[in-house]
Amino acid sequence: MTCKRPLPNGLMQRCGIDNKCLQVSKYIALVICWGVFYAVYTFAASYAASLKEVSSLCFSFEKAIPFVPFAIYFYSSSVVFFIWVFFLCNTFRQLSTLSKRIVFITVLSGICFIIFPLKQSFVRPETAHILFSFINTYDTPFNQVPSLHIGYACIFWSGVRNSRFRNLLRMWLVLLMLSTLLVYQHHFIDITTGLMAGFLTLWMFPYRKKRNQQIATVYFFVAAVGLTALLFAIEHSVLGSIFLLWGILVLLLLGRAYYRSNRHFLKDDHGCIGFLRYIFYFPYIAVYRILWLFSRQAPVEIAPNIFVGGLLSCRSARKFAMLGEVSVFDLSAELPE
Structure with a gap:
């Protein structure tokens, strides 16, 4: 049997004030991050549009990617996640870390957009869907490497951990990442570099500086680098691609083991490696x-x-x-x- 003692009036008032300040801070942080995104994204897109020629980086195997109109729902949901993730923060520290992550990856991606201007090369089939009309109006074929959709999704993945539906939301985020290809908005190189930018951001601004989780993020980052190299290897060497894929799978499993602090990922209870x-x-x-x-x-x-x-x-x-x-x-x- 437990007895819950009521909090003193002063402490209750302080908690109420802190909670109100946190709620107001969420709106302020959202406005600031959205403003940074709009300014950086618009400037980079305008700069690319002003150039006489903007190239594309597309691999031959990407021509087999089908156009899936239904995927536009997952692609467009990034806006919802961008807003909602701020209100999943329970502390000022979480809110501060989230804000730093979004501002950093936005500025970093904007710099890449200007240094390496690229555009989407696939012609999207005509469709009367209102969400495609929205993309055609407000999105651009520029600002490709790294994909901000992918970079933000990495941040959202960590941000939804406070939700009771986090497993379902993370499945949705996987579909969101895939949708960038299926609606002909990004190429594969945008995806892998977006993962690199995302993992770099998570490593630089962790919620808690846990050594194993920091090491896991490094392994995930290196795996994303390997995926980028794999895209080029596929075009030239099948054997080299197999070895690269082998290394990438090892890195992903290592990252997973470190993230979960699984000391038995390699050795059994007797200390032997099978x-x-x-x-x-x-x-x-x-x-x-x-x-x-x-x-x-x-x-x-x-x-x-x-x-x-x-x-x-x-x-x-x-x-x-x-x-x-x-x-x-x-x-x-x-x-x-």
Whole structure:
């Protein structure tokens, strides 16, 4: 049996004031972020339109992408997410972090739009749908690399974590990302670079500086870089594409493991790496071992007969064995002791 004691009147008033200030701050932050987006996006689009010639970057396999009019609902929902995500913030810190993320990725993307002006090369079939009319009026074929739709979706993905429907919303965000291709608004290069911009933003402005989640974001960013390289590799080398895809899958699973702090993603409860896992994660294990060789440190005695260090070499193991009975505690998630 629990007893809930009422809060003092002063504290209740303070909570009410803070909550009211937070609600007002959400509107202010939304207006500021929307203003930055409108100014940057409009200026970059006007600049690209003023150029005599703007090229496109499209890969041959993209010609097989179908035009799916229904996907316009997912594409247009980005506006709803842009507004709603501010009101999912429960604290001033969350609101501040979200605002910094949106302003940063907007300015970063705007700089890229000006330095690398590109345009959509596919001709969208005629359709009388009102949402397509809205896109044709207010959106432009410019401002392609990186896709702000994708960059914002990465931020929205993190922002909806406070919602009870976050799994459903994240499925919708996946469809939103795909819709950028299906409504002929972006090319593949825009998607992968948008992911790069999104993960970079999440890494620079985390909600909480948790080491494992920061490392996970780095792995996701590198995977997005690999996806960009894969687009070019597909055009020239099938074998190279397979190896790149292998590395990308490894990076994605590593990021997932670190994000969930899963220490058993590679080794079992006995500290051993299974044969199939060893083969699949071989690129990661090989790089990890190489880095370990250059950063190997001798065991340090932190208390009488208690040492902390890296993976034991054969020489160190024989040295410790001479001391008598030795117990080794394996704290590494990557290398078996």
